[in-house]
Every structure is written in C-alpha cells, then in structure tokens.
Amino acid sequence: MNQVIGVIDSGIGGLTVAKEIMRQLPNETIYYVGDTARCPYGPRPADEVKEYTWEMTSFLMKYDLKMLVIACNTATAVVLEEIKSKLQIPVIGVISPGARAAIKTTQNNRVGVLGTVGTVKSEAYVRELHQIKNKVEVTQLVCPKFVPLVESSQYHSAIAQKVVKETLTPLKGSEIDTLILGCTHYPLLGPLIKQEMGPGVKVISSGEETAREVSAILHYNKTISIQKEPPDHRFFTTGSVDIFHQIASDWLKERKLHIQSVRLGRYLTHSADN
Amino acid sequence: MNQVIGVIDSGIGGLTVAKEIMRQLPNETIYYVGDTARCPYGPRPADEVKEYTWEMTSFLMKYDLKMLVIACNTATAVVLEEIKSKLQIPVIGVISPGARAAIKTTQNNRVGVLGTVGTVKSEAYVRELHQIKNKVEVTQLVCPKFVPLVESSQYHSAIAQKVVKETLTPLKGSEIDTLILGCTHYPLLGPLIKQEMGPGVKVISSGEETAREVSAILHYNKTISIQKEPPDHRFFTTGSVDIFHQIASDWLKERKLHIQSVRLGRYLTHSADN
Known part of the structure; x- marks a missing residue:
C-alpha cells in the first residue's frame, strides 16, 4: 500500500x-x-x-x-x-477539523475565527460550528494582510508584528477563549498571534x-x-x-x-x- | 437521521x-x-x-x-x-484516538501509557504508536488500584491521592512529555495524576x-x-x-x-x- x-x-x-x-x-x-x-x-x-x-x-x-x-x-x-x-x-x-478542535477546546463556547475575505464571507466556519453545537458564539475577523506577509517570507519581521497587532485589535474586547486560525498560512504567524492574544486564548491551527x-x-x-x-x-x-x-x-x-x-x-x- | x-x-x-x-x-x-x-x-x-x-x-x-x-x-x-x-x-x-493524540502532542517522542493489566499486557498502545511512528519510545505502567478506586466512588479521597502518588513513582525518573490515560476510568483521577506528574507532562484523556x-x-x-x-x-x-x-x-x-x-x-x- x-x-x-x-x-x-x-x-x-x-x-x-x-x-x-x-x-x-x-x-x-x-x-x-x-x-x-x-x-x-x-x-x-x-x-x-x-x-x-x-x-x-x-x-x-x-x-x-x-x-x-x-x-x-x-x-x-x-x-x-x-x-x-x-x-x-x-x-x-481544513474547516471541519478546525471547527471540531475548537468545540473540543472551548470552555465558554466563545470562539473566534481569523480568515480571508472569501472564508469569512462564506460563513463556512460559522455553519460548521453551529451544525455541531449551535450554542457556540462565533466572532469572525478578516485578516487581508496576513497571506501576503507569509507568501513574501516576511513572517518573522517587525512589520509582521505591527500588522498582527493592528489586525487583532477588534478581538481584544471579545471574550473568546479559543481562536481558529482559519487560513493555513496563518500558523507561520502563530507565535505573533499567540503573543498578541495572551495566555487566556487557545489558538487552534488547522494544520495540526x-x-x-x-x-x-x-x-x-x-x-x-x-x-x-x-x-x-x-x-x-x-x-x-x-x-x-x-x-x-x-x-x-x-x-x-x-x-x-x-x-x-x-x-x-x-x-x-x- | x-x-x-x-x-x-x-x-x-x-x-x-x-x-x-x-x-x-x-x-x-x-x-x-x-x-x-x-x-x-x-x-x-x-x-x-x-x-x-x-x-x-x-x-x-x-x-x-x-x-x-x-x-x-x-x-x-x-x-x-x-x-x-x-x-x-x-x-x-479508545486506543487509536489516544495514540494519535499522543503523537500529535509529544515533542520529544517519549510517551507514557497508564493501563490495566490486560491493556498493558496486550501491548495494544505500543503497537498502535509504533505502527504510526516507530521512533516513539513508550513506557507502560500497570495501575491495578485505579479502577477499584473509581468504581467505589473514592476518586476524590485522600486514599486516592496516596495511591496515585505511589503508583506513579516509577514514571518519575522517565523523560516522557506525554502521558496517555489508557483506561477510561482514569480521567476521574485526572486532576491527581496531572498534579503528580507536574506541568512538563501533557496528559491525554481517551475520552476527549x-x-x-x-x-x-x-x-x-x-x-x-x-x-x-x-x-x-x-x-x-x-x-x-x-x-x-x-x-x-x-x-x-x-x-x-x-x-x-x-x-x-x-x-x-x-x-x-x-
């Protein structure tokens, strides 16, 4: 085989x-x-x-x-x-494994999703999460600058740090305890995203x-x-x-x-x- | 449906x-x-x-x-x-989900397995782990006192704490970074097992x-x-x-x-x- x-x-x-x-x-x-x-x-x-x-x-x-x-x-x-x-x-x-892992991980049923315009617009994560567990509250955020950063090999740079910080600002007030990296490019920015969100938010990588x-x-x-x-x-x-x-x-x-x-x-x- | x-x-x-x-x-x-x-x-x-x-x-x-x-x-x-x-x-x-989760979790490829006599003797976890990733080193430990403790509702007791401490002693010298609870009764003793093994060892529950x-x-x-x-x-x-x-x-x-x-x-x- x-x-x-x-x-x-x-x-x-x-x-x-x-x-x-x-x-x-x-x-x-x-x-x-x-x-x-x-x-x-x-x-x-x-x-x-x-x-x-x-x-x-x-x-x-x-x-x-x-x-x-x-x-x-x-x-x-x-x-x-x-x-x-x-x-x-x-x-x-990659969507349903990420959704399932988020459901397994979240304790307060508040899950964030970072994605591209296409993914967020499609509401595929929201549908998938709700199909399995409809009381999960989902907050989506479009991160249009992340993929170009990764594809141009700048994911270790100071610019990346600045972009991640600015992009994630809208999530700072939310009470999510779990965040899905809803794009397979994002794990390369994973360390910066984790640092920005702090230890109270578990980050789910679609890849794993x-x-x-x-x-x-x-x-x-x-x-x-x-x-x-x-x-x-x-x-x-x-x-x-x-x-x-x-x-x-x-x-x-x-x-x-x-x-x-x-x-x-x-x-x-x-x-x-x- | x-x-x-x-x-x-x-x-x-x-x-x-x-x-x-x-x-x-x-x-x-x-x-x-x-x-x-x-x-x-x-x-x-x-x-x-x-x-x-x-x-x-x-x-x-x-x-x-x-x-x-x-x-x-x-x-x-x-x-x-x-x-x-x-x-x-x-x-x-419950064996292969636990084995797969351990392979996902371990960083140093050293995995411990707690189980009953039957499970440990069968070497089912060892086979499963090695079939997927043969460089994983597996240390098994029989915990014959755990199931009776749980079935008799004593899993919150001081006796449970003592039994867990004594049973896990042989694992203290090992360098495992991941420990599979290879019996579905054991998660009821999970908090005691985690406390005993310390933060350096990730505990995998078959149930989850x-x-x-x-x-x-x-x-x-x-x-x-x-x-x-x-x-x-x-x-x-x-x-x-x-x-x-x-x-x-x-x-x-x-x-x-x-x-x-x-x-x-x-x-x-x-x-x-x-």
Missing part, C-alpha cells in the same frame, strides 16, 4: 498541513501542489477558486492518490463538497487538526502506510521554484526537497525539475 | 467518553451499557473479555445504532478488530480524543445528527442502578438520568426502570 496523499493549496500555506502530516504520519508520502502564481485565493470570486482548485485536483489525479487534502480554507469553503462528491477517494478539507483527522480517516479506512523506507515527497508549484524552495526548506527544516514547476490552466503540463 | 450512538464499557469509566461525546456533539443521542457487575475487565482472561464485550454489543444491536464506541481500553485491545469486522456500522475503540474522532467519522460518513430537540440518552447497567446513578449524576452533572438495570449473559433481558 504505497499510495500517496495529495495536498493542494493556493500557495505555501498548506505546507503547515503537510508538515504536520509528515510529523504525525512519518510513513506517508505527500504530493503537494501550491498554486503560488495565482495566490491569494481569498479575494477571488468563488467561480475562479472553484476552477483553480479543480485544476490542482485534476493534475494530482494522474498519480496514485489514496486521499486528497484541500489544505486551503478558501478552497475548502467553496468547493470541498463538490470535489468530495465527484472523487472516489476520501477528500478532507487536519493532520490528526487525516490519520483518523486513514486508520478508519485501513489505508495507513506501513512502509518503513523514508517517504519520497514531491512538491509542485505554479510560481517560482526558488522562492518555494526557500520558504519550504525553512518551514519544513529540510534542505533537500523535490520541487517541480507546474503549469496549470488549459494545458496541464509540468516541467523544470529542481 | 435520529439513530443513536452505542457506548459500551466494563463499568462507569466509559462515562468519561460519553460525557465528552455529549459536550462535543450535543445533538447526538447515546445508549450506554456499563457492565458494572463484572467490572473490572482488566485482570480477566481475553476470552472472558471477548465474551462479555460481545454480550454488551448484542444487547445494543437491537436498537437503531449508527455507531458503536468501545469505551473500554481492555475490550478495545482484545476484541475491537473482531467486532469491527462483523458489524456493518462503524466501530470505534475518542469523542473528537467519533465526531470526525460521523462527519466523514455524513451521519451527524442535525436534530434540534434535546437528546434522550439511556444508560443500562448490569450492577446497582443506585450506585450507577450516584456516580453518573456526579460525573455528568445531571440529576435526571434514564438508567435501567440489564442482565447480560445467557439470557439477554433488561428490566427495572429507574
């Missing part, structure tokens, strides 16, 4: 999910697609997000996938159900929670990998291989990465080994 | 799982069987545990179950795979983790309940209804509980409404 787990994202944010899958399921092989050239998806119309996400999905379907993880909140909100209904393999999004559920579903379906050789992960990006390499090797603490350039759109081709 | 979730345990320990399912999935109805009269299962031979667990399962199968949760580590270790292979509905045990996975699997199978009326839980015990009521109402913080006596064994009958 040497099939791979496909992970797709609008850019490099989904690496937070991939990293957690690697840590929690070290025998699994991941094929990752980051649509860096067309990132961010957050402000795009739903039709475009749907089209691009299907393009990444189609590209990966030629490999022997056992599961597809949509590691992008915007894409999950827009197109998870449609992709799920059309593929034979399990398809996991989704990896946990990937593990549960693989186990449930008896498709967990038992191979003992080190897995051979592959990364595909629609943008610059060099920039992708720089961020991915920093985030994954791994210099040797198999990264390829891929062109998505009308012609699905890939080339330029790195 | 008003089917119920069956939860079975050797006694009242599985209430820690039931309570978490109620908290994390407040729309779901639970039918619980506690085999209090034959508790503890831990020291019993595997054949007996298998027989008793099948008896609880058969008893519940006459209801419209959508899922069965084996909320007893000993029974999970011995008979989960067999029951899983014979029922059409999803069957969830199993509830989380129940939620994930219901969601994955699209069988989550969307009813809005309060659920009508039922509890069946092979032992004293009064003692069961006393412990269950204390633990669930709910005085009005629908508890019935049930006789398991050759004749599967139930009677004596309470």
